Every structure is written in C-alpha cells, then in structure tokens.
Amino acid sequence: MSTDLRTAVRDALAAEMRRDERVVLFGEDVAAAGGVFKATPGLVEEFGPERVFDTPISELALAGAAFGSAVSGLRPVVEIMFGDFMALAMDSLVNQSAKYWYMSNEQASVPLVIRCAVGGGGRFGAIHSQTPGTWLQSVAGLKIVAPAFPDDARGLIEAAVRDPNPVVVLEHKRLYPVAGEVGSAPVPIGSARVVRPGTDVTIVSAMRGVHDALAAAEPLAAAGIDAEVIDLRSLRPLDHATVIESVRRTTRLLAIEEGPHLGGWASGLLGAVAELALGDLDDVWTLTTPPTPMPYSPPLEDAYLPGADAIARSVLARLGVSSPA
Amino acid sequence: MSTDLRTAVRDALAAEMRRDERVVLFGEDVAAAGGVFKATPGLVEEFGPERVFDTPISELALAGAAFGSAVSGLRPVVEIMFGDFMALAMDSLVNQSAKYWYMSNEQASVPLVIRCAVGGGGRFGAIHSQTPGTWLQSVAGLKIVAPAFPDDARGLIEAAVRDPNPVVVLEHKRLYPVAGEVGSAPVPIGSARVVRPGTDVTIVSAMRGVHDALAAAEPLAAAGIDAEVIDLRSLRPLDHATVIESVRRTTRLLAIEEGPHLGGWASGLLGAVAELALGDLDDVWTLTTPPTPMPYSPPLEDAYLPGADAIARSVLARLGVSSPA
C-alpha cells in the first residue's frame, strides 16, 4: 500500500493504540484539530478524549506527564509540535526519563515516545526549523529515531511505542508529503539501511538528506561514480556496523547533516568510523549547513540547506572527477 | 600569584565588574551566600544588591532575563548552579540569545555569560554531575569555554564578559580547588593550548581530563612514550588547527571526554581531524564514559570516569607497548 509519511505516522499510531490500550496520545492541538501537521486526524474520534487529548501550551509539563505516566503503567505518546520546542521539554526527558532505568537499578523503564516535526525548507525561519537530534544524541538512556520513508516511519513508530525506553521520533517536515510503500516488517531501532548499493563512495544521511543523497546518486552515476547510500534511521543508538561494512568496501565516506558541522552527528560519525576502521579509509568528509541559524528568506534558506546538487558537486570535487558537461 | 580556580573565577568577575558597570551578576544564592560553590563571595558586598542579587529558582526566567537585559544595554553574568539545570534554561539560550545576532541581521548582539558547575567525581549522582557541553555544542551563535587551570578560568571569564556574544562557561567541580599561577595575559575564546609538548601521541581533552592526561603522561614517559597534551579550553568555537598541527607531528590522536561516546565532542573532534588530515593519521581513538548516567556509589563513579590510569593503559594498549613493570 502506498501512502505518504504523514499518513504512515497516523496509521502506525492508530494501530498501536488499537493493539495496546495503555497507549495514550496528547499534545497541543493533536486531538480536535488532528495536529498542526495533520499527523493525528481521526484519533480522538476513534479512541476518545480519555486517550487522545489537547493540552495547554506547557512543553515541560507534557514531558513530565509523559514521564510520570510511563512509570505508572501507561505508554504515552506526546507530540511536541516543532522540534525547536524540545529545549523546553528537555529537562524532564533528560533528567527524569532517560536516567530512570539505570538510576533505579532497573526497577522500571520509561516507555514513552516524544514525536516532533523537525527540519528546514518550509520557510518557517530559525525558531521553527531546527533538528534537536544533536541536543540529545549524547543522552544515555534515550533513543532517537529519524525516518526518511513512510515504511520506516510506520516501523519506527511501531517500535518506539513498543520499546520500554524513552524514544524521540524526529519527523522531517519536508517528508510528510513524501509517498511510498508501507509494509508490516519490523524496523528495529538502531539499524541503518543501505537504500542504494554502490561501490565508490558511501553517503550516509538521515531524513531529508537520504532523499537528497539518492537524487545526487543519479548525476554521480552519470559521471561514473557509483554511490552507496545509507539511511541511518536512528541517531541513538547508531548503527556504526552497517556504515563501517560499507566504507570498508568503498573506502570513502560522506556524511550529510542538516545542521552545523561542529557538534553535529555527522562529524561524530566520521570520528567513530575513523576510530574503528582508519586503515580502510581513503577519504571521509561531511556536508553540513553553515554555522548560523536557519534563514527565512527563500534564496537564503535554499542556499543554506545541503541539497542534491551540493552533494553531487561535493563528491565530484572530493574525488577529483570533473562534472559531466 | 597562585590561587585556586574557584578564586580565579571570583576575582575575574570582580575585576570585570569594576571595569564595566554594565556587568551584573545574578542567580540562585550567588549574593548573600556567595554561591553554592563559593565562587562569588564578597561580590554583593562590593558591588551592591543592584548589581549582584539572588533570584527565585527559575532557570528559564534567569536565561530569559539575561537575554532581555543583554540586548538592552547590560552585560549579565548568570549562574546556573549545576550544569545539569541548563536543560531548563536552554530554550532562551538557544532560541533567543544564540539566534539574535544573525536573525536580527546584526542589529545587536547578546553579550551574556552563563556560568555553571559541571562534571562528576563529587558523588553528587546522575542529576548533578553532567556536562552540558554536548547539548549545546551544535548551537550556532553560542560560545562555550571550559577552563582547566586557574589562569585560563581568569582569562576566559574576562574574555567571556567582554565578548559581544553569548558565552557558556563550564566550571568543573573537581577543579575548583586546583591551584595555579594566575597572570594577566588575554586568553582568546576558541584557542586551544599545548600544555605538554610531546612527539608520540596527541592527547586532547578539556577541564578535568587535561589534568588526567598530564598525570598519565608520566607513566607513559616511563614507558618510552612522549605524549603531547592539548587543552581545548573552548568547545565552540573549537581550535581544530592546534590539534591538527600536533597530530601531523605525532600521527596519533586520543580524545578524552567525561561523557558518553555517541554524540560527544570527542568523536566529533576525531571526525573533524579525519576530514582535514586523514593522510597524516596512524591512529585515532577516544576514551569516554560508559553510556549510562553517572553512578553515585564511589566505586561505581570512580570506575565510570576516565582517569589517569585508564588513559595510560589505553595509550599503551593502543600503541602496543607493554606497561613498565
């Protein structure tokens, strides 16, 4: 069945709520309005206002309510509308939820899911376009998933709701309308996927960057470069093994991140690969955004984001291949 | 003049407040009590309650008040008692202060300083031992400094207060009592320092890790390994040039971070170095903490933290040298 990512999210949530009545969903305008990004329409109608409800604009309370209810028998799914607002929810997530399993000496885990819409390209400006993955990637005890395709959105949300640990789901705004087949195979959290096999260079990304990398692979192929594209799908835990297996074959690694270089996951990935497979590497590099907030103006935002053209150009330049005329 | 780091912080703040009457200091128990870590005693007595005052327990308001006053003519210095509480202050710091200069099209910058006590080893448990550097390192527009020695604490606080941009100062709890000479030379933000020259391996760290690396250099020297130790001093901007210059000579890089590997600055540093100097590298690796929260129990916490012994052992193992008997 082909559907868009937005609907895949909704359907996965609905399926999980049918399967397990401990699952509840709350957030700002998720119920009556079906979500600002229309990722939750029809859920309050199907599951009722006890299990799906609108909340005050109180991100810290949302995260706290998720924590407290998760350790008391529910399986809450919370929507933090824009990923940028995760900073407001972070204390509970980091200092309560992520630490509980370990600190309690495994008395209980915290099965909660926090979903948020992330990323730029929507002309929403600097405060509605960030991807909070890097704020959270170092937080032990937390999982972070980041689907690029409808089927992964379905599978990762399924896995997130069933996971006994706190999971953050990053949903890229520019991917909500992207369509694709949706199946039913489990998608384990922490497993990357080779979405295009290739031999000459490994391009790793997540979310929108995966689509850009796939688009870039076409002109690269025309220039005689066969790119392997890997979709990380999860940022914590991160599947280094799949990346390293690929890089051992291609010897070249490009990581593409929609965010600044310093402190980003892309350079961290390069470091982890270098640590484990230095001898196999001929080249490693990143393509990231400039170190500024996201601009609003369309030409500025377009230039700010690493797109397919920039990826293709970067690979050609780094491999010393001149572009086909 | 020799003094401990705690006093160096205090004296630097006092000197800046004398120099510039726009500098104000506020936070929880910083005035009457002189700070929970005793880093601000005597300041309210010298500068009065208009410039130094105690606040409610309201981290988000503290960060917000710092932002609003900084764009309106003051130079606020805020103490967020424990770095762990930065999550509560983060929204204003990230979404207001760090973005203002760029987003306003350079109408104004945000000259504020947020100081916090960070790090483990004090038996304070998981919620009072974190280092929020990794939460913030990817935030464009923000600076993060992390002194290891009293003179750098002095110089970096001086620089932070004078800097037109928002600066986070990480003060490691286990370093407050560390003594050292304090001079008057400027310490530019974003400049690392070679604290021990060496030829065989470059060990990079910040804060407490620098002392551990220096301590590890002794047994390493005895084993015939001459370690160069670099103190990063700033996490954003990060002085890659000094690290790369060193690694080009030693060909080996070890980064030591008090925090988990995934999402940490150490693997990011390895990645950045690999990106720029892959051909010069014989080996790169990290020493970090396990991926759990900080344990409270003394033997657990001691084992959790990367110390001098672990560093020395790691270098010996990685270089294939057997330890001197």
Place this chain on the structure above:
Amino acid sequence: GLLELYGRMVRIRAFEDEMQRLFLRGEVHGTVHLYTGQEACAVGVCSVLRDGDRVAATYRGHGAALAMGTAPRGLAAELMGRSTGVCGGRAGSMNVIDLEHGLIGCFGIVGGSIAAATGAGLALQRSGGVAVAFFGDGAANHGYFHECLNFARVCRLPVVFVCENNLYGEFTPMQAVTAGGDIRARAAAYDMPAEKVDGNDVERVRAAAEAAADHARRGDGPAFIECLTYRHLGHSKTDPGVYRREGELDEWLARDPLTVAAARLADDGTAADEIAAAEAAARAEVAAGVAAAVADPYPDPAIPAREYAP
C-alpha cells in the same frame, strides 16, 4: 487623540490585509499570523510609550511592530524575505526585530516575549524606561509566564505585561486549557496591579496602559493588563476554523476595534470626511510601502554570514 489612534489601527488593518493577499499570492512564505481584530491592543499600549522604552511581541507581531514605528515597507519586505526587510529577510514574519524602533523582537516561542521584556526591564530599571511584553492567553499556561512574572515582581522591574486574550490558542479554546479561566487573577496572585479591559476599545486599553506604565516608571514594579479581544482571521495559514462557537465571529466583528473607534469619533463630533481622510492616509501609506517592498530584491546568498558579532 483618538483620530490619531484610529489611523494607527487602520494602518495595521491595511497592512494585514495586504499580507494576507501576498501570502495567498505566494509572496509571503511559510506561515503568517495576522493581527486583524486585535489592533486596539498594540496601538493603545504603544501609544503611552516613550523613547527608550522597549517592546517584546509574539509571532503575531505585525501590529506591535507597526505601532512602534516600524515602516510598512521594511516590515512587508521582511515578510517577503527581501533584502530591504527590517532583518534583511533573515527573520521572517514570526521573528521580526527592529531595535531602532524599540522592538526587541517578535518571538516565535510562546512565552518568549515575556522573558525578553523581563530582561529588558532589568536594564531599563537604570534609566527610568519601561518594557512591555505582549503575549496571548495560551502563553499564560507556560512556565515562562509564571517564572518571569514572579521574577519581575520580586526584582520590582518596570515591566508591563499585556495578555491579549483572544479566546483561543491556535484551535484550542482558552477555557479548556486554562485552570480557573481567569488570567488576570493569576497575575494578581503575584501581587502586581492587574486589570482586565475591553481590548477592542483603544481608549480603554490606552488608559490601562498609562496607569500600568506609570506604576512601572515610578519604580513600583510590574503591572499586568488583560485585553479581551478576538482575532478575525485564522490562527495562521492553516486553520480549520471549526472551533469557533456559532455566531461568535459575527459578534466580534460587530465590535471591531476600528468600528468602535470610528463610531466614537463620530459621536464625539469628528466629521465623517476627517475620519475617512485619516483612514485613506493610513491605507495609502501602507499601500505605498508594500508596493515598494514587492519590488525590492531578494538577499544574495553568496554574501557570507557571520556566526558571531566581532
């Protein structure tokens, strides 16, 4: 006088009309939150401010910007992402900043304006200035509201907190998410003067703001005003609109702040053509500014941006 205030409100109305048109034409991007219906709040409050005072507003901030003196052209250009925008096109509708006119900024984070004004109050305490925070009813449930009102009161900061209660936060009714339903009472619990006024009556808003600003300027600390008002249009570009009670919009349209002011002007003896002239002048100014902005260039992405202030 009221005629002047009326003109300022028309200016905002005309501007928002233009922006809606330009949004539908694809010239304003992303999303946009229009101020239509709430004009009396920003105009009434800002009319009591002096040089050096400062205002922090929300993503629904065009009204506050125009009321503070931001030029229609620069504001329109910002919303269209043009280089002549008041932030060079970098900020966009939700994040307009215009320090030259005392606007610390429009804040895209609900509650952010409250913090910004609180901090500004700390600085203005020294100079006798006043800082104003505009925010919505929804923001009254946010941690920013609580922490900052308490902080401002404890530190006796010269801040005027202006809650524009337009009955909804996005698509959610205020009453459904606001325990007690009385935002003014919350402010009063922080021991500050707190008034509730008809936010569609620019003179009442102005009077309340005058009292509040005087209180703050005198060194007596913050004051609070709840303006009861209504937004005539959707929350932002996408708005089902289904949440409104039947007939509600019509009731409020009948109490349109422009209509209220025009009627009072007429009652007070202002000639109809004088009123019409004020309206025409305001509309013409906006139209000219917007027309100029539409012709303005986009910024050049090749010009490198600086992460830090030097």
Place this chain on the structure above:
Amino acid sequence: GLLELYGRMVRIRAFEDEMQRLFLRGEVHGTVHLYTGQEACAVGVCSVLRDGDRVAATYRGHGAALAMGTAPRGLAAELMGRSTGVCGGRAGSMNVIDLEHGLIGCFGIVGGSIAAATGAGLALQRSGGVAVAFFGDGAANHGYFHECLNFARVCRLPVVFVCENNLYGEFTPMQAVTAGGDIRARAAAYDMPAEKVDGNDVERVRAAAEAAADHARRGDGPAFIECLTYRHLGHSKTDPGVYRREGELDEWLARDPLTVAAARLADDGTAADEIAAAEAAARAEVAAGVAAAVADPYPDPAIPAREYAP
C-alpha cells in the same frame, strides 16, 4: 492512631540523625539534605495513602521514603552507595527510587517531583489511585509548578500537591523570592481546593491530606496543601546558616513535630512509658537497619550496566 504516627516520625528523626553522623564520618558522600523537623508532613500525608497510590518527593526525600515503607537498611545502604541500597547504590541520597513501596522517586531537580506526580495521576486516573507530589516553597517559583498544576487541573487528575513551606530555599528566604508571598493563593488561582496547615502537627496534616485525597479519588481533580514547617538543620552539607532570623530556630524547635505529637499523646492520656516504648522501638529498628547497611558491600564496578531496558 497518633501513637503510630508518632512512631513513624521518630523513625525518620532517628534515621536522619544516623545519616548526619554517617555523613560526618564520610560514609554518606557528596551531599545530603535532611528532613529533620519536617517529619509531620510526610508521615501525615502518606498515612492516608492506599496500595497503588504513588508519591514523588524531592532530594530532601528520606522522610517520604520511610513514610511510604522503604526499609531503613535499604535506604541507608543507598545513601552509602552500597549494593544493597534500594537502587543498588546508583542513585544516592538525592534520587532514591522505590517503586515497590509506591515511591516514584526523589527528584534532584527542583519541581521534578511535581511533574512526576502529575504524570502518575494521568495513569492512576484509570484505577482510582492518587498521586502525591512533595515539594518545597522554592519550587513554587518554578515553571514546573505552574505548568503542572494547571495541567493537572485541566485534565482533572487525581493528584495531591503538597508544598512543604520551610521558609527557605537553600539560603534564600521564601518571602524574598516569592511574589505575593502566598503559595496557597497561587494554587487557588488554578481553581483547586487549597489549604494551608500547620505542617508540624501530624494530625492536622493528615486531616488535610485525607480531604485532598478524597477529592482526588472522587474524580474531582487535584488538590493542594501548603504545610508550614521548618528544617532544623542546614539545607545540605554546606550551609552557612547565617540567614536565619535570630531566635527563629528556637521557636521552631519548641514546636518540633515530635514534641507536639508526644505532648498531645500525653494530654490524651497515653502513658509515658507507652510513648517511650514507641520511640524506642522506632529508634531500635532504624539502628538495626543502619548497622546492617554499614556492613553491606559496595557494588562491583566490573558488572556491566545496561543502557537500555531490554
């Protein structure tokens, strides 16, 4: 009966005495926040709870833990970082968790307990249970307080919010940082029943808790109790103590909750030796538990920890 409550308070007092001793001996590490003087609050509130109810407390949480039934040995061992600690020594004094006894946790972040209980209330709503949040006067200025009390009221959650107002947050007087100075009034502004009681009178606390818990259990939503009390010792290990008003400590020592209860027991005709026996039994139980804990082993760092629940 009161004798039972008295014994529970003595148990806490004895435990804290031991912990202070062990802290000075270097057996309890880092820092420690003792509950001495506030015993009536935890004992009074927890005495009305039932199986399945849940409590969230603060870093000053030994009283709540013991009142909920955590064994002195497991608690002492936790504070000393021993493997027999209720969290295996991983958590330490500030973060004790004991779900078996209904303690969601002690929360090191000011305000964190409020959020934890609010969330628990969401789950307990289904089962008729009640969640209790203990927190201090200082927490009433935090965003957690505001957002969660509002959230709980709006969702009609079965939560009892218990503010232990001991007049200080660390070294800062409550009155200096709390606008209006009336925490109960803040809670009332969220439209929930809000009572202020003598927090040193265990029977009054119990009565207020009973009413609040009934309200919550009935499905009428949250309720609030402000307990006026005092901590006899410093905030934590390092405390200048200079902030106390002269004579203040003595006044409060005269109203020691244990003294108050013992006097009432005597007034009510309980024999002196019965009271003494209850005290001795409680002290003996604690002494035995602590002695056992002192002999308990440290955890073995070689055992690998698991980041995630499987």
